[in-house]
Ligand SMILES: Cc1cc2nc3c(=O)[nH]c(=O)nc-3n(C[C@H](O)[C@H](O)[C@H](O)COP(=O)(O)OP(=O)(O)OC[C@H]3O[C@@H](n4cnc5c(N)ncnc54)[C@H](O)[C@@H]3O)c2cc1C
């Protein structure tokens with residue numbers, strides 16, 4: 071089967087408008103007859119739930135946390151892009167489109183990315199109308215900052231808590247619909263199985279995390295906005311509950327998993343301290359606007375940073391990439407940090423860190439200005455490390471942060487299972503092989519506020535109402551499968567904890583499927599994961615029962631899905647015999663050690679099909695065609 | 708300097724809302740001073756699971772002090788001893804070897820206990836549902852720069868908007884009031900031009916919802932402000948009271 075992305079015809083600039091016009095509409099009076107399930111209340115899920123309910127659909131919204139406001143989107147710090155060109159510095163829809171395609175190393179769809187750039191402006195308008203307190207200039211207009219991978223200033227922000235403020239805006243809109251009866255909210259619920267009936271998404275089985283009961287919900291369509299899989303690395307900047315389970319549930323039911331090997335390793339995180347560490351904390355990329363990245367010129371230099379004279383410091387990003395300097399895209403910054411540390415120039419107790427230094431910025435702008443911009447980030451750094459970044463350079467190191475890969479979707483954001491739509495970080499759609507800073511928030515909100523309300527209507531317009539009921543055979547089978555899976559896990563009486571398995575999985579994929587990959591390493595990783603999966607089946611330590619709160623069981627379900635998923639991720643990395651963006655295979659590099667693409671053979675999306683738990687997945691390919699940008703070697707020099 | 712600690716933990720264990728709970732004592736050793744408080748609990752929980760015992764249930768997610776999921780009363784203080792710090796951001800360097808640490812759930816009439824340190828805080832969501840938003844549908848918003856908002860005003864709104872909804876203010880209040888939480892949202896929206904048109908209706912219905920949900924009245928004890936991990940000031944309560952009074956005048 072050839073993958074058809076259903077990209078509308080016509081000129082790039084007009085595709086979306088034309089498509090909106092061409093799609094069938096659901097009669098307003100009929101909308102309330104359709105039930106739509108939305109999984110997730112992050113930016114994508116909350117915005118979709120609110121907007122669909124405003125249109126009149128009956129929405130059932132689910133999340134893991136006790137409140138929809140706690141979705142992982144809340145943690146986004148730096149900002150959200152929009153091609154407003156308020157700064158008059160040459161930005162435009164076309165430039166945002168171009169930067170995103172190039173930043174993604176030419177592995178994203180032109181039509182999707184163009185639409186994203188177009189919608190970016192509406193997002194900011196919408197959020198301001200909701201009362202999102204974006205940063206402003208003295209004159210009262212909105213302020214912007216620049217972010218990695220861009221030479222214009224197009225990032226809108228609310229101190230260092232942009233995600234929080236955008237999410238609280240969307241959560242407000244969602245809460246309003248809950249009060250109005252358009253949305254029924256189900257918190258502390260985990261999707262355990264997607265129900266597919268007659269080839270269409272028909273509903274879900276969820277586990278109630280308080281009672282432990284399995285619950286059935288039927289719908290006319292399912293919208294999945296369950297976030298990214300960055301926690302496959304165990305340590306990451308993601309929240310603890312971020313998982314791949316919902317996506318894997320869909321994958322097992324026929325949704326293809328696209329580009330799973332494209333994972334973003336973020337350059338500026340607080341380095342690892344010890345074995346007990348549970349997560350890594352991001353230091354927003356916006357810090358690279360004013361902070362300068364450096365290491366000592368001499369390997370093994372253990373002097374205090376203040377004792378290292380200017381001439382003996384290597385500001386390696388500024389030296390190597392004079393045009394972008396410290397603002398090179400994330401994949402480039404991360405790889406360079408790794409290179410410096412591997413060469414013995416790393417700093418700090420473990421040698422796996424580089425400096426991010428604000429000394430010059432403080433001298434230039436004064437402490438007050440720096441404090442206003444980054445005060446909360448500096449405080450967070452100090453709280454965690456006990457060092458004062460106003461006087462000592464920060465120590466940073468790359469960490470897993472974002473999943474560009476995700477469930478394959480067409481232009482309508484529909485997966486290969488009809489009626490299953492995927493939004494936000496959970497899909498693969500817009501970022502290619504590397505995401506630029508401040509564009510995940512943009513994508514999540516574009517998907518939820520402005521795309522799904524149209525494309526879902528296009529799908530439902532020809533469907534009968536209430537085509538699915540909770541008592542059908544498909545629901546019985548799905549529930550039984552979950553019950554058996556849970557029983558299997560609860561019967562385990564081994565001697566290793568879930569966290570212990572997860573840590574080992576993390577080490578394997580970090581080493582072999584992280585910032586640098588090789589065929590030999592990937593093959594080794596696959597056999598080590600297979601062995602780990604066997605050990606997990608034999609030796610998992612488990613307590614408690616299926617009834618009531620059982621956080622050990624929740625973890626076990628997620629870790630087992632991460633293990634299964636990592637095999638798909640490794641297969642994808644192995645099959646992509648080129649380097650591009652975040653996927654850096656050592657065998658394919660330019661003379662300057664940049665990623666060397668192979669556009670003849672790999673200008674495509676790899677989408678993986680489930681063939682059985684212990685079977686190798688099958689690859690399908692969607693060819694990418696570029697009509698509006700010229701493929702070039704990405705250069706930030 | 709990294710050191711390691713041994714501690715005696717007394718943790719509230721309760722299987723569910725309808726059964727009795729009690730403090731249970733656990734000893735932990737070799738806890739690095741670099742670890743966070745929740746990582747210390749992780750270490751304990753892994754050990755308990757290996758011994759076939761039920762781990763301590765607690766809510767947490769971002770571990771960055773922003774999602775508002777975590778929280779417990781540590782030695783009598785909501786979120787523990789450090790000012791303006793959530794439990795997940797509290798590091799063990801603030802404890803001494805040999806300390807006895809008592810860990811209890813948020814207790815308040817409007818929060819029912821689910822298990823151990825987990826409580827049901829959905830009453831806070833109900834307050835927001837009562838009106839904590841600007842009633843605009845998606846689409847049709849004017850250009851974001853159409854209305855200028857002074858930097859001062861938007862910074863003040865942002866001060867209020869920093870609330871993470873953790874519920875520490877409620878847990879710390881002798882009357883179990885949710886005034887700081889509610890006023891933060893009221894104050895954020897009331898100060899912005901976008902929030903003005905429905906300001907009266909908003910404050911009236913949010914305040915009414917507070918009492919419906921079983922939250923107590925404000926006794927000006929200021930415990931909420933002291934416990935707030937985001938440093939939300941009680942001046943927002945004063946603003947809410949003013950807004951509330953205004954809501955009676957047409
Ligand atoms: C620390 C950090 C900082 C960031 N900063 C920025 C930034 O400055 N700018 C930017 O553009 N991007 C940033 N990002 C990326 C961005 O925050 C995320 O990509 C984005 O918020 C994801 O939104 P989402 O709605 O797709 O998913 P999420 O916000 O992750 O929400 C997922 C939702 O799905 C629910 N869920 C998950 N699994 C299940 C299940 N099995 N069953 C039921 N429900 C489920 C969860 O409860 C949650 O409600 C940052 C990311 C991190 C980690």
Ligand code: FES
Pocket residue numbers: 766767768769770771772773774775776777778793794795796
């Ligand atoms: S875990 Fe999110 S605030 Fe503590």
